[in-house]
Amino acid sequence: MTADTVPRPTDTRMLANFVGGAWTPSAATDSLEDRDPATGELLARVPLSTAADVDGAVTAARAAAATWRATSPLQRARAVMALREVLNAHHDELAELVSRDMGKTLADAAAEVGRGIESCEAATAMPHLLKGENLEGVATGVDVEMIRQPVGVVAAITPFNFPAMIPLWFLPYAVAAGNAFVLKPSEQDPLPGERIVELAASVDAFPTGLINLVHGAHDAVNALLDHPGVDAVSFVGSARTARYVAERAIASGKRVQALGGAKNSMVVMPDADPELMAGGVMGSAFGAAGQRCLAGSIAVLVGTRAEQDAARDRIVEAAARLRTGPGLDPDTDVCPVVDPAAHARLVADIEQAAADGATVVLDGRGDPGPGGCLLGPTILDDVPAGHRAIEEELFGPVLTLVRAADLDEAIDLVNAGRYGNASVIFTESGGAARAYRYGVQAGMVGVNVGVAAPVAWFPFSGWKDSIDGDLHANGRDAVEFYTRKKVVTTRWAA
Structure with a gap:
């Protein structure tokens, strides 16, 4: 025709x-x-x-x-x-x-x-x-x-x-x-x-x-x-x-x-390659301003408190270097969200999390730009268990940090959510990677890959809700x- x-x-x-x-x-x-x-x-x-x-x-x-x-x-x-x-x-x-x-x-x-x-x-x-x-x-x-x-x-x-x-x-x-x-x-x-x-x-x-x-x-x-x-x-x-x-x-x-929808978790093991991990988390959490059903919106930091804090600092430092701006600008890393209503909803979610006790360790709120849609990378720590920022898909450049003592606890935290679209692990341990891919309740799993998007010859295989x-x-x-x-x-x- x-x-x-x-x-x-x-x-x-x-x-x-x-x-x-x-x-x-x-x-x-x-x-x-x-x-x-x-x-x-x-x-x-x-x-x-x-x-x-x-x-x-x-x-x-x-x-x-x-x-x-x-x-x-x-x-x-x-x-x-x-x-x-x-x-x-x-x-x-x-x-x-x-x-x-x-x-x-x-x-x-x-x-x-x-x-x-x-x-x-x-x-x-x-x-x-x-x-x-x-x-x-x-x-x-x-x-x-x-x-x-x-x-x-x-x-x-x-x-x-x-x-x-x-x-x-x-x-x-x-x-x-x-x-x-x-x-x-x-x-x-x-x-x-x-x-x-x-x-x-x-x-x-x-x-x-x-x-x-x-x-x-x-x-x-x-x-x-x-x-x-x-x-x-x-x-x-x-x-x-x-x-x-x-x-x-x-x-x-x-x-x-x-x-x-989804609420995808990225598990960061203590032995993760720092640069590979930081790059993967940036692309997953803040690529397309987090407006992906494969976006990693939770980072589960595993290990001792010192190891968790070190991973947090690497993630925050990398995110702070990202540039927010128009998508057609080649220097832009984080694009606008889709419309002013989405921007307003996300700002309200950040404000509510802070009011409920979360620490905003990186704040992307600021000038929304001429279209009213710019929102920079935002990272939340110390979020109360069961909070919306942990349980629900916010669909924006907002990353929530969660902490786990070991891999078993991390898997339990991931599997407790009602969604099962995707999840990734950053580790240099083949044993940890195998245990994670075996135990995690998600249809798409990445190992040292921030966005576990399958090629078209494989199904886009989300689980659960x-x-x-x-x-x-x-x-x-x-x-x-x-x-x-x-x-x-x-x-x-x-």
């Missing part, structure tokens, strides 16, 4: 939906502002699309689904290969768009786009991944085979913190498996998702209506969750919203993968989620 015949509007900041191969104005009368978090510049207005808008997108997707399902897996894989090529050709443009719309540094945005393209590369293996199983002669003259078929129409509801990568977690796998697709990007930074859909529309191998986009917020999400034409829902967001999405989607008979559902994004889990198994038992007359 091609979007060239119906150009995307350029003379207005009001975004349009992409439905059935055409940029289509929403029927909504209400909209939200999309602003650059670094400068406050108004980038676009985002329509709060209605159930009627969603119905149009789902109807277009369902109309395209039958044709696409009948297309051979090899042709579908080649279409995703073509999508990979067009995305790669626009890599730098997409990275700059992520930086402007979401705020993250250009280097971080470039890595995000690269990770999204990696998902396309993994999805091109779909002809192999779709292969089923068979067993000949289960009884006299009887053979059995298991085959995989697409689920139908997939809706993806994606978050603000990875506006390019997470849509690309879902789109390539879903369409390579033979499904049609509807994207609802975050209303906070929808421009990268919009551009990805526009680039996908330039791939002629995709039939018209296969890939659609609907802007909006709660009403659009609810309409997708309730629509009888949607067969599966892929979601990433907060734990509370993930649970809501899962329950509502299941109630309407849909398959759902809902990836939720970090996911609702049993199939994760990426890897073989994506193949399982976007297909249904059919078992055929055959007997022929002699």
Whole structure:
């Protein structure tokens, strides 16, 4: 299909939906502002699309689904290969768009786009991944085979913190498996998702209506969750919203993968390499201003009090050297948070922790900048047990220090939390690393790696309250989620 015949509007900041191969104005009368978090510049207005808008997108997707399902897996894989090529050709443009719309540094945005393209590369293996199983002669003259078929129409509801990568977690796998697709990007930074859909529309191998986009917020999400034409829902967001999405989607008979929040711990052993540890903690806690579900927001300092204090001092000294500023500035280490509301919420969290007895050993509060979104690295010590700063995801550049006498106590502290997305350990001991990877209750584990992000050939495998559902994004889990198994038992007359 091609979007060239119906150009995307350029003379207005009001975004349009992409439905059935055409940029289509929403029927909504209400909209939200999309602003650059670094400068406050108004980038676009985002329509709060209605159930009627969603119905149009789902109807277009369902109309395209039958044709696409009948297309051979090899042709579908080649279409995703073509999508990979067009995305790669626009890599730098997409990275700059992520930086402007979401705020993250250009280097971080470039890595995000690269990770999204990696998902396309993994999805091109779909002809192999779709292969089923068979067993000949289960009884006299009887053979059995298991085959995989697409689920139908997939809706993806994606978050603000990875506006390019997470849509690309879902789109390539879903369409390579033979499904049609509807994207609802975050209303906070929808421009990268919009551009990805526009680039996908330039791939002629995709039939018209296969890939659609609907802007909006709660009403659009609810309409997708309730629509009888949607067969599966892929979601990433907060734990509370993930649970809501899962329950509502299941109630309407849909398959759902809902990836939720996290409170990831980084265990610092006394023998950790100082530079490796400090660099890993900085990238994990303060990269993307801590707005990652893989961000390490707790550092568990292990050992004697003197060893714990030495680790604390190294972390504080390294964090104090980080520069906060606009994401497009190459000297920036810590980007703005996504919007002024997030900034205000984080400042309130820091103030509450201090009021409850925590020591603010590094304070990032200060001039929020022209966009009202700048918040420097902040480190809390002496936080009371059970406090929100220990138990809940703050989703900002705020690191909480926790202390443990030994590795066993550290593992118990980590496992006591309700989330199980990721956890890492910094150590030079193979025995400690092995004990940690064996005992920690987290789906993604890093050893001397600050951000334990798996490559696209493996699942993004959070545990506990970090996911609702049993199939994760990426890897073989994506193949399982976007297909249904059919078992055929055959007997022929002699």
